[in-house]
Amino acid sequence: MKLIYFARVREIIGKSEEEIDLPSDINKVDDLLKYLITIGDEYSSALNNFDSIHIACDEKHVDKNFKIINVKEIAIFPPVTGG
């Protein structure tokens, strides 16, 4: 699974993207975030403000109940501030 990070999340995790083998019990976006928080201090620090983390699966915004099925790329980022 390809994960990509943007803005503050990218800076704190220290990389813009990575390939991760997800445990088989991860079904939803919510499970993924909870799993990432356990794999390192930088992840827990970047993602601890759980409610302000936004997710896109294959370039579409999704909510945290979205089921990760046939997804190639998951983007994790803070609220957008364009315009």
Added chain:
Amino acid sequence: MIEVKIQKEAFNTQEILKNIESKKITGAMVTFIGSVRGESFEKSINNLFIEHYEGMAESIIKSTAKKAVEKWNLSYCYVIHRYGNLKPSESIVMVVTCSKHRKESYDANEFIIDWLKTNAPFWKKEEFDDGSRWVEQND
């Protein structure tokens, strides 16, 4: 007709307007231009870094413009947004909407920039003499 551009380079707002005028679109034309502020929280901004999620940014802006064209029956819609490093007063974004009457152009223009600010994947980072900060959504 819808045109969307996302680019690193600076753009010339007057040239864009001239080009749109040359298309002989009649009725009303409303333009919104957002530019880099000179200061934030009483500190001078040296540079504004804009990060974006390339593929998603373009598809979101295009679908937003399409919704606006359909809802307000626009004859033309143009959106350009920059990324990379920008200096104070440089233009960040420009939204042009055209329709038979002004109300549709005004309403559509506001809808597009509001939607873009809360949904299009761009992130701003202000850089000062003594550090930097990521802009928050409600700033």
